[in-house]
Amino acid sequence: MRRFAFLLTTFAAGLLSAATVPNFSEHVYPIVRAKCQGCHQPGEIAPMTFTSYRDTRPWAAAIRTAVSRGTMPPWHADAQASRAFHNDRSLTAAERETLTSWVAAGAPEGPARDDPAPVSTDAPDKAWRLGKPDLVLKVPSFQVPAKGDVPYTFFIFPTKLEKDTWIHAAEWRIDKRRVVHHMNAFVRPPGSSYVEGYPAGVAFVPTIAQRRNGRQGEGAFARRELLLGYEPGYRPIPWGPRQGKLIPAGSDVVFECHFDTNGEETVDASELAIYFAKEPPVERVVTLSVQNMIFTIPPGDPAYRSDATVTFAEPVRVVSVQPHMHLRGKAMKIEAVDPAGRKAGVIDVPRYDFNWQTTYFLRDPLPLAPGARLDCAAWFDNSPNNKHNPDPRTAVKWGDQSRDEMHIGFVEIAFDARVDADRLLR
Ligand code: HEC
Incomplete structure (x- = not known):
């Protein structure tokens, strides 16, 4: 038996x-x-x-x-x-x-394949994943020093577009990934106060006040709009069909570049590709920063919480979300709250990793009615247990460098293309 x-x-x-x-x-x-x-x-x-x-x-x-x-x-x-x-x-x-x-099981090969394994590639043209661009904007070459902090460096690129132009995608090609901490491309419409007065094509370092302060009564989107950001982990993804971002006639693109030093002097020459929409989109897409800039993370605090929120005045749909913090970033959660107070999770990142600032594209864009909110909570670990913590003994505030902190939920929203973007928020 x-x-x-x-x-x-x-x-x-x-x-x-x-x-x-x-x-x-x-x-x-x-x-x-x-x-x-x-x-x-x-x-x-x-x-x-x-x-x-x-x-x-x-x-x-x-x-x-x-x-x-x-x-x-x-x-x-x-x-x-x-x-x-x-x-x-x-x-x-x-x-x-x-x-x-x-x-x-010892990693067996199995039946030999007669053809060499083909490389899967989503890049029709090796240079650009999304194919041949309609316009390429070159960030002027920049000499990144071997050591030290490099302050945010700006360049202005006049697009010379003669009419309002809708684009359905944009893609970064980063030249020296080792030294590019991030790059942001902003659309600056004519008449904007954003870093005004600087010449095009040359590097400049505006003061924080010059970067932030708009003119009295100037709408946030009339001043500037984030076209596309690059952070580690970035992958290009076009917006949905019949959706696009707008570059008003005569706009400049302003590049905001944050270079990191890595012990060797390097020249970076990154580029941004633009893909025009074939037809005017039904929905306009803009990127909102759901952010809180006023916080002080006490030394040693293992789970400091910061809160940010926006309330919509127009119907919108949430297209994508991207949590952004620096080295003490621990977790982030974004929730939608409808006008009746009902909550729905949009994203929960319980273990944030600075090296992977992924943009998460909703499979089904989330519709929000006027009066709905997006609440964005961030947690920071300023304790010595955080192995990425540059210094657990300091109180940490908002700032540009990775040793400072940020609390931003970048949220792309789509809305009726005829609506003025500056009327979206309450
Ligand atoms: C979005 C990009 C990306 C994808 C998708 C990805 N990897 Fe990686 N992987 C990386 C990068 C970058 C590194 C090197 C840096 C690091 O370790 O984080 C890496 C490193 C690794 C390593 C080495 C880690 C070590 O301990 O040294 C392994 C193993 C690995 N990946 C396995 C995988 C497997 C298996 C998959 C798919 C199931 C996968 N990766 C998908 C980007 C990716």
């Missing part, structure tokens, strides 16, 4: 393993292609490539660790407390299981 049971178990185990030991060619490669190769291929941001069995096999143990810890693929939104996102690159439980049991 015992012997029979033993036989039966061995037999069952044999069947099970034959059925479930995944191999690279048939089971692992399709996952790697869909969820990893966007970054793990030549010329992309990951330092190692996963384009064939040969180049993936040496990383098997590291893949098991990264996948079971959830550090790869990088994706920080909690699925339960967030909306569904169309650029979600996280693994399903089944995919995770396939990858880890493949490694546990």
Whole structure:
């Protein structure tokens, strides 16, 4: 009887393993292609490539660790407390299981593939992922010194567009990723007070007051509008069909650049591609900063909370969200509150990582009625337990450098293209 049971178990185990030991060619490669190769291929941001069995096999143990810890693929939104996102690159439980049991089984290759594994690429033209641009704006070359802080550096680029121009996408090509902390491209309509008086094409460093203070009665969007930002982890994604951003006739694009030093003098020459809309969109998209600039994080505080909110005066739809904090950023949550006070989670990032400032695109844009709010709560860890903390002994306020902090929820919203953007908020 015992012997029979033993036989039966061995037999069952044999069947099970034959059925479930995944191999690279048939089971692992399709996952790697869909969820990893966007970054793990030549010329992309990951330092190692996963384009064939040969180049993936040496990383098997590291893949098991990264996948079971959830550090790869990088994706920080909690699925339960967030909306569904169309650029979600996280693994399903089944995919995770396939990858880890493949490694546990000795990472077998499976049937040899006769063709070399093709590299999946979403870049029709290697230079630009979104294809041939209609307009390329070159950020003038900038010599980044070897050490020290580089203050936010600005450049003005006159677009010379003669009529109001709708664009359906824009894409950054960052030249030296190691030294570019972030870049923002702002649209500055004619007559705006934003960093006015500086010449085009040359680097300048305005004071904080010059950057911030608008003219009396000047609308925020009449002054400037964020066209597109680049932060680590950035991927270009066009806005939806019949949606676009507006570049009014005669606007300038103002580049705000934050360079980091990394021990070597380097010249950066990044570029921004613009894609014109084929037809005028039905909805205009703008980027709001749901932010709080007034806070002091006490030294050592492990979970300081800051709150920000906006209330809408017009119907809008939330298109994307991007939590932005610096090195002490710990968590961020954005909730929609309808005029009756009912709450709905938009995004919850329980473990924020400064190196992955992902923009999360809602699969179904979230409609908000006039009177609805977006509440954005941020938590900061200024304790010594935060391994990224530059100095747990200091009180930390809002500021430009990574050792200072920021609390911004960048929120892209879409609304009736005929509505004046400066009437959106209450
Ligand atoms: C959005 C870009 C991106 C995606 C998608 C991505 N990775 Fe990575 N991966 C990186 C970058 C960048 C690094 C190097 C820096 C780092 O470790 O954070 C990396 C590093 C790694 C490492 C090395 C970590 C270590 O411990 O040294 C492994 C293993 C890895 N990735 C596995 C994967 C797997 C498996 C997938 C898909 C299931 C994946 N990655 C998807 C960007 C990505």
